[in-house]
Amino acid sequence: MFRVSQFMREIVAPTPGAPDRGAEAPLAGMRPGRRASDAEAGALPAASGSHLPPAAAGAAPPSAAGPRRDPPGPVVIWNLIRRCNLACRHCYSVSADRDFPGELSTAEVFGVIDDLRAFRVPVLILSGGEPLLRPDLYDIAARAKSLGFYVGLSTNGTLIDAAHVGRIAALGFDYVGISLDGKRATHDAFRRKQGAFDQSLGAARACRDAGIKVGFRFTLTEGNAADLPWLLEMAQAEGIDKFYLSHLNYAGRGNVNRKHDAFHLTTRRAMDLVFDAAWAAVRDGREREFVTGNNDADGPYFLMWAAERFPDRTEHLRAKLAQWGGNASGENVANIDNLGNVHPDTYWWDYTLGNVRDRPFSAIWSDLSDPILAGLRARPRAIKGRCAACRHFALCGGNTRTRARSLTGDPWQEDPGCYLDDDEIGVTGAGERLEVTPYSRWRKDGVPV
Numbered sequence: 001m002f003r004v005s006q007f008m009r010e011i012v013a014p015t016p017g018a019p020d021r022g023a024e025a026p027l028a029g030m031r032p033g034r035r036a037s038d039a040e041a042g043a044l045p046a047a048s049g050s051h052l053p054p055a056a057a058g059a060a061p062p063s064a065a066g067p068r069r070d071p072p073g074p075v076v077i078w079n080l081i082r083r084c085n086l087a088c089r090h091c092y093s094v095s096a097d098r099d100f101p102g103e104l105s106t107a108e109v110f111g112v113i114d115d116l117r118a119f120r121v122p123v124l125i126l127s128g129g130e131p132l133l134r135p136d137l138y139d140i141a142a143r144a145k146s147l148g149f150y151v152g153l154s155t156n157g158t159l160i161d162a163a164h165v166g167r168i169a170a171l172g173f174d175y176v177g178i179s180l181d182g183k184r185a186t187h188d189a190f191r192r193k194q195g196a197f198d199q200s201l202g203a204a205r206a207c208r209d210a211g212i213k214v215g216f217r218f219t220l221t222e223g224n225a226a227d228l229p230w231l232l233e234m235a236q237a238e239g240i241d242k243f244y245l246s247h248l249n250y251a252g253r254g255n256v257n258r259k260h261d262a263f264h265l266t267t268r269r270a271m272d273l274v275f276d277a278a279w280a281a282v283r284d285g286r287e288r289e290f291v292t293g294n295n296d297a298d299g300p301y302f303l304m305w306a307a308e309r310f311p312d313r314t315e316h317l318r319a320k321l322a323q324w325g326g327n328a329s330g331e332n333v334a335n336i337d338n339l340g341n342v343h344p345d346t347y348w349w350d351y352t353l354g355n356v357r358d359r360p361f362s363a364i365w366s367d368l369s370d371p372i373l374a375g376l377r378a379r380p381r382a383i384k385g386r387c388a389a390c391r392h393f394a395l396c397g398g399n400t401r402t403r404a405r406s407l408t409g410d411p412w413q414e415d416p417g418c419y420l421d422d423d424e425i426g427v428t429g430a431g432e433r434l435e436v437t438p439y440s441r442w443r444k445d446g447v448p449v
């Protein structure tokens with residue numbers, strides 16, 4: 001996860017400490033990405049220029065950043081239930097409106113929570129499927145809150161009515177993230193449900209009005225990129241606290257539909273828009289948060305964005321980005337699925353490190369005899385291809401392993417989702433890049449794909 005707003009604030013008020021983790025040579029100029037021409041890349045407008053606000057122009061010189069710091073335990077994203085009332089086109093968990101036998105009981109969940117607390121896990125994100133379909137969701141959340149976790153709820157929002165809003169507020173959920181993938185027609189098509197947009201937006205408004213911190217979660221593809229400017233403006237007009245742009249990761253239906261992933265130039269334009277919106281909020285002193293996920297090249301791309309506008313901040317930001325370190329799968333982010341299987345993150349459901357019914361999470365997460373976990377913890381990670389030679393490797397960490405693995409079968413290959421060109425990463429003569437080929441197999445386990 002790349003906390004855009006946090007790094008934007010480093011432009012205005014540089015700090016010596018390390019930013020939260022979730023995520024050389026002189027910088028080359030920006031050039032179009034390789035997968036699409038301007039005309040092919042859709043309707044995203046170019047970014048605007050930026051200037052330091054008067055107060056920041058006289059700010060103290062950037063401070064030296066220290067070594068990379070890690071939180072005490074990983075953020076745990078917990079898919080408590082796989083059932084969902086929707087069947088979205090890019091759902092990594094391939095959820096559907098049916099029961100999935102063998103899910104953890106309330107008592108089992110409570111036991112895992114106790115272990116997570118002892119293991120110093122700071123954050124639980126309760127997800128699904130649709131977590132509101134789990135009858136004991138509020139009991140689980142209450143238990144987690146009583147033990148001091150930061151508790152987030154990740155929901156499609158369509159089931160949130162006044163009663164749910166009241167319970168969410170009363171329990172003190174720290175954050176509610178609601179998926180919204182574009183304008184009404186776009187969102188309803190992505191979510192495969194007429195009326196989903198109105199229900200989800202209504203839920204966000206109701207949470208906002210109840211004083212609950214709420215955000216939109218937007219997954220970027222070539223099919224909804226044109227809606228992003230509208231969605232950013234709408235989020236601001238509606239007073240939504242947070243905007244999270246997720247790049248498409250190639251897992252579950254996101255892998256089956258990977259041919260619809262955004263072209264590299266589309267991604268760059270989307271990031272320019274997010275950066276501009278985040279900068280405007282910081283510049284104007286508005287309490288709005290912008291975050292991106294699933295493409296750690298966002299860090300180096302942000303550095304290029306900042307270097308063009310605030311060259312005197314470049315070295316400070318580079319040091320801060322190195323502290324962040326890029327991809328955190330298997331390190332600072334963990335996943336537990338509905339059956340109790342532990343994965344390096346939410347996009348590794350086809351790779352299991354262990355099951356909490358057999359061993360505590362703390363034991364599974366500490367067991368580096370697993371080759372994937374050991375590889376993810378290696379510093380630096382042994383990533384191949386253009387990532388190995390990239391001047392930004394320390395900032396990005398080689399990006400998302402799932403895309404490389406889904407495309408090639410090799411989890412340590414270069415990430416095909418990197419939208420920086422060879423000049424920008426300081427590589428010459430690297431040859432052809434990995435092409436994103438369409439998924440060719442059809443799952444036949446009875447779950448709609």
Ligand code: SF4
Pocket residue numbers: 296297300386387388390391392393396397398399414415418419420425
């Ligand atoms: S080439 Fe690899 S390491 Fe470099 S920015 Fe791209 S994904 Fe990150």
